[in-house]
Amino acid sequence: MEAPALTYLNNGHGAASWLLTRDHKRIALLYLVSITIFFVIGGIFATLVRFELLTPAGDLLASETYNKMFTMHGVVMVFFFLIPSIPAVLGNFLIPIMIGAKDLAFPRINLLSWYIYVLGGAFTLFAALSGGVDTGWTFYTPYSTAAANTHVMTAAVGIFITGFSSILTGLNFIVTIHRMRATGLTWFRLPLFVWAHYATSLIMILGTPVIAITVLMVAAERALHLGIFDPALGGDPVLFQHLFWFYSHPAVYIMILPAMGVISEIVQAFSRKNIFGYSFIAFSSIAIAVIGFLVWGHHLFVAGQSTYAGLVFSILSFLVAIPSAIKVFNWTATIYKGSVSLESPMLYAFGFIGLFTIGGLTGLFLAAMGLDIHVHDTYFVVAHFHYIMVGGAIMGYLGGLHYWWPKISGRLYSEPWAKFAALIVFVGFNLTFFPQFVAGYLGMPRRYHAYPPEFQVLNVLSTAGASILAVGYALPLIYLTWSLVAGQKAANDPWGARGLEWEIPSPPPTENFTVTPIVSEGTHQYGHSQEVGLA
Amino acid sequence: MGAPRATEPGFGAEPRPVTMSKYFPLFPQQASVQAGQVDAIFFFMVAVTAFFSLLIAGLIIFFAIKYRRRHDEEIGVAIHGSLVLELMWTVIPFFIAMGMFGWGAKVFFDLYRVPAGAMEIFVVGKQWMWKVQHAGGQREINELHVPAGRPVRLIMGSEDVIHSFYIPAFRVKADVIPGRYNTLWFQATTPGRYHLFCAEYCGTKHSGMIGSVVVMEPNDYQAWLSGGPVSDSPAAAGEKLFTSLACVTCHTGEAGSRGPGLGGVFGHEVELQGGGKIVADEAYLRESIVNPQAKVVAGFPPIMPPFQGMVSEEQLLQLIAYLKSLKGPAAQPAAPAQQK
Numbered sequence: 001m002e003a004p005a006l007t008y009l010n011n012g013h014g015a016a017s018w019l020l021t022r023d024h025k026r027i028a029l030l031y032l033v034s035i036t037i038f039f040v041i042g043g044i045f046a047t048l049v050r051f052e053l054l055t056p057a058g059d060l061l062a063s064e065t066y067n068k069m070f071t072m073h074g075v076v077m078v079f080f081f082l083i084p085s086i087p088a089v090l091g092n093f094l095i096p097i098m099i100g101a102k103d104l105a106f107p108r109i110n111l112l113s114w115y116i117y118v119l120g121g122a123f124t125l126f127a128a129l130s131g132g133v134d135t136g137w138t139f140y141t142p143y144s145t146a147a148a149n150t151h152v153m154t155a156a157v158g159i160f161i162t163g164f165s166s167i168l169t170g171l172n173f174i175v176t177i178h179r180m181r182a183t184g185l186t187w188f189r190l191p192l193f194v195w196a197h198y199a200t201s202l203i204m205i206l207g208t209p210v211i212a213i214t215v216l217m218v219a220a221e222r223a224l225h226l227g228i229f230d231p232a233l234g235g236d237p238v239l240f241q242h243l244f245w246f247y248s249h250p251a252v253y254i255m256i257l258p259a260m261g262v263i264s265e266i267v268q269a270f271s272r273k274n275i276f277g278y279s280f281i282a283f284s285s286i287a288i289a290v291i292g293f294l295v296w297g298h299h300l301f302v303a304g305q306s307t308y309a310g311l312v313f314s315i316l317s318f319l320v321a322i323p324s325a326i327k328v329f330n331w332t333a334t335i336y337k338g339s340v341s342l343e344s345p346m347l348y349a350f351g352f353i354g355l356f357t358i359g360g361l362t363g364l365f366l367a368a369m370g371l372d373i374h375v376h377d378t379y380f381v382v383a384h385f386h387y388i389m390v391g392g393a394i395m396g397y398l399g400g401l402h403y404w405w406p407k408i409s410g411r412l413y414s415e416p417w418a419k420f421a422a423l424i425v426f427v428g429f430n431l432t433f434f435p436q437f438v439a440g441y442l443g444m445p446r447r448y449h450a451y452p453p454e455f456q457v458l459n460v461l462s463t464a465g466a467s468i469l470a471v472g473y474a475l476p477l478i479y480l481t482w483s484l485v486a487g488q489k490a491a492n493d494p495w496g497a498r499g500l501e502w503e504i505p506s507p508p509p510t511e512n513f514t515v516t517p518i519v520s521e522g523t524h525q526y527g528h529s530q531e532v533g534l535a
Numbered sequence: 536m537g538a539p540r541a542t543e544p545g546f547g548a549e550p551r552p553v554t555m556s557k558y559f560p561l562f563p564q565q566a567s568v569q570a571g572q573v574d575a576i577f578f579f580m581v582a583v584t585a586f587f588s589l590l591i592a593g594l595i596i597f598f599a600i601k602y603r604r605r606h607d608e609e610i611g612v613a614i615h616g617s618l619v620l621e622l623m624w625t626v627i628p629f630f631i632a633m634g635m636f637g638w639g640a641k642v643f644f645d646l647y648r649v650p651a652g653a654m655e656i657f658v659v660g661k662q663w664m665w666k667v668q669h670a671g672g673q674r675e676i677n678e679l680h681v682p683a684g685r686p687v688r689l690i691m692g693s694e695d696v697i698h699s700f701y702i703p704a705f706r707v708k709a710d711v712i713p714g715r716y717n718t719l720w721f722q723a724t725t726p727g728r729y730h731l732f733c734a735e736y737c738g739t740k741h742s743g744m745i746g747s748v749v750v751m752e753p754n755d756y757q758a759w760l761s762g763g764p765v766s767d768s769p770a771a772a773g774e775k776l777f778t779s780l781a782c783v784t785c786h787t788g789e790a791g792s793r794g795p796g797l798g799g800v801f802g803h804e805v806e807l808q809g810g811g812k813i814v815a816d817e818a819y820l821r822e823s824i825v826n827p828q829a830k831v832v833a834g835f836p837p838i839m840p841p842f843q844g845m846v847s848e849e850q851l852l853q854l855i856a857y858l859k860s861l862k863g864p865a866a867q868p869a870a871p872a873q874q875k
Contacts, residue, residue: 063739063740063742064739067736067738067739134738135736138736140696140697142696142697143696143697143736143738146695146696147662147695147696148738231714232714232843232844234826236714237713237714238712271602271611272611273612273614276614276615276617277617277620278616279616280616280621302709303697304709304710304715304717307643307647314636314639314640315633318633318635318636321632322628322629325624325628326621326625329624330616330621332591332594332598333614335594335595335599336598337602337612337614339602339604339605339609339610339611340598340599340611341603342599350595353595354592354595357587357591357592358588361580361583361584361588362584364584364632365580367635367636367639368576368580368635368636369639369642369643370572370573370576370638370639370642370643370644370645370646371577371580371642373573373643373646373706373707373708374573374577374703374708376708376734378734441562441563442562442703443703443704443730443732445734445742446734447736447742448741449741451742452730454559458559496607526610526611526613527610
């Protein structure tokens with residue numbers, strides 16, 4: 001055979017060689033398969049929600065079933081798809097390679113984190129199959145502690161467990177990035193993808209313990225009636241909201257920061273040009289991680305929070321938008337005078353930039369206290385965070401998956417189909433979620449099983465869009481899988497990109513590098529190094 | 536007790552506002568003095584969003600076409616950055632954001648500060664209905680009748696989980712939280728019937744916890760008040776409770792009584808055991824009934840039993856309405872001896 005004698009894919013066969021592997025690349029594939037399964041499950045829940053909302057009356061599902069559907073959709077998508085998606089798949093696969101290492105710092109812990117994830121997922125699926133949870137993914141008290149009769153405990157345990165997977169992944173990344181960089185690979189030569197994951201890992205380590213403690217308190221309150229959150233026992237139900245959002249707002253940055261890292265790589269590769277304003281992009285990731293911890297109170301503007309606390313949270317929420325704006329402007333400037341090729345990863349990146357810009361700017365509507373009063377808990381909020389999480393994070397994930405697919409699989413996929421799918425995803429996404437901004441400002445509340453008839457047209461548009469979006473998501477599943485069978489073999493660097501990952505074979509050998517690389521410059525240096533200072 | 540004027544929850548039977556384009560409205564009605572203020576900042580932010588989204592999209596598309604790859608080996612021009620541009624696109628968004636912050640905060644404070652002389656209405660949320668008590672004793676379920684042109688302040692509590700009282704046409708919303716009172720005020724401008732929604736997910740029939748706010752011309756409102764069954768006013772009902780719960784045996788208002796006199800206490804500062812003062816507002820009175828040991832008035836032994844679970848949220852509101860109606864040391868039966 002001409003192919004590389006030994007790659008990480010053919011180095012060992014059989015279930016045990018995968019289930020007991022310590023190779024970061026194989027663990028990344030274990031994650032890829034498991035998060036895809038959860039994505040499909042979360043998508044089925046979403047489909048049922050959208051079909052119910054085709055008509056104003058609550059006629060397809062019973063109220064209780066509907067409530068379980070949107071709850072399970074949120075829980076599965078947030079904790080079991082979005083949070084692990086880019087870090088655990090692409091980060092796991094690429095960070096060691098990008099820094100010239102053979103593996104992560106703690107390969108066994110890396111495998112352990114996947115098992116913890118699967119165990120947490122099993123609890124959550126058990127909760128879903130044994131009757132479901134109806135609290136909303138937000139588990140607000142005292143509904144979750146004193147009123148709900150559903151499987152809150154099982155779901156809480158699932159989320160508690162899976163949090164440790166996230167903590168261990170973050171820990172592994174931070175130690176790896178600090179300790180295992182190749183000779184000459186200084187901090188400011190690191191790919192921006194690595195910077196983004198460093199910032200993400202900080203949030204994972206500092207934030208995730210708080211959600212673990214919080215769901216534990218909910219479970220304890222349910223079982224033992226401690227009176228932490230229940231006002232009848234002297235507790236404070238709003239305390240839960242502070243604890244929950246202390247993690248769950250930064251968790252949004254766990255989802256979006258890695259996607260931003262992906263976009264920084266793609267924009268450089270498909271403009272054949274180094275990034276504009278490297279250090280501004282790098283530090284904006286850190287700024288988002290830090291300020292992101294101090295904005296949680298913007299979820300409580302109508303909860304009777306002190307007005308002065310509200311003012312502080314409002315101003316900080318506006319400030320956290322600035323580093324995001326800096327990134328968007330720098331990506332745009334990177335394309336200027338590039339050699340731009342619109343292959344499918346770049347289409348996803350463009351989609352990301354457009355949708356993230358709208359998602360980010362509509363976030364400012366919610367940071368403005370007087371305006372948030374009206375749109376809080378309406379479909380405006382639903383639209384906003386789907387622009388960030390679906391338009392942003394999933395577009396970034398798909399872009400990254402396409403960009404690095406030849407490296408991961410060693411195969412090329414059908415580029416025309418990939419371009420078509422990117423277009424379908426973009427159109428379907430906007431048709432699904434743009435009408436929800438309108439419905440939200442009109443006053444349609446979230447989590448409504450039935451709704452007044454004047455909102456129907458908007459909901460029909462949204463459901464139609466969701467059907468298109470579903471096709472857009474099914475296509476990559478098909479043509480990427482097909483490429484494993486029939487795709488052309490990929491060269492080391494099929495895009496003509498730059499970076500350590502493109503210097504090694506596709507797919508890489510188990511030890512990544514036969515000779516440890518020595519790095520003398522940053523990534524994405526395409527030669528022709530003419531220093532141009534813009535006015 | 537008069538029977539509440541119940542309205543069946545449900546959407547089909549509800550008459551919709553006539554001014555609303557029935558099938559495909561794109562913008563909500565403005566029916567309160569606050570609505571215009573909220574919409575103004577909304578339109579400003581829509582304009583900013585549209586401007587930046589189109590700017591970014593336009594530049595990306597323009598660059599992608601202008602600098603498209605013309606042959607396979609082509610590479611881009613290495614440009615490392617520009618401090619001037621970085622400062623520009625940091626500072627300009629910063630000032631725009633701070634402007635939005637200030638504007639948003641101003642609108643919030645206007646929504647927050649209740650004008651003097653607002654009429655008060657009590658609202659209790661429970662799974663899955665809204666119960667309303669007017670000062671004159673009228674009660675409603677899932678409906679709220681208010682006069683146009685007059686500020687209305689709602690004092691709201693919950694019997695079970697968190698709800699949220701939301702009138703989109705007025706652009707006002709406040710969570711209704713068990714164990715405390717949240718308030719909300721509005722001044723309706725246009726007579727009509729408007730949606731009332733529960734905005735915080737509260738369980739199985741959350742989407743059925745809806746109703747209507749009916750805004751009437753002041754004359755029609757007076758006529759509405761005098762029609763229909765009227766029960767005791769909240770204050771009168773509270774006075775009966777004050778006796779039946781035996782509050783009156785300790786809070787006699789006479790010197791040496793076991794509890795502090797309560798005449799005129801509402802809205803005034805009281806000194807607390809162990810130092811400190813607190814203004815006796817609705818929240819403090821509520822707490823002092825359900826959990827009296829929390830903040831004991833100076834000079835009195837902490838002997839009052841907690842009434843947690845013994846009085847409903849509605850009864851609590853009635854007791855508070857009664858205490859608020861006590862005008863001062865002269866008022867009977869609770870003329871306070873040691874009221875400062």
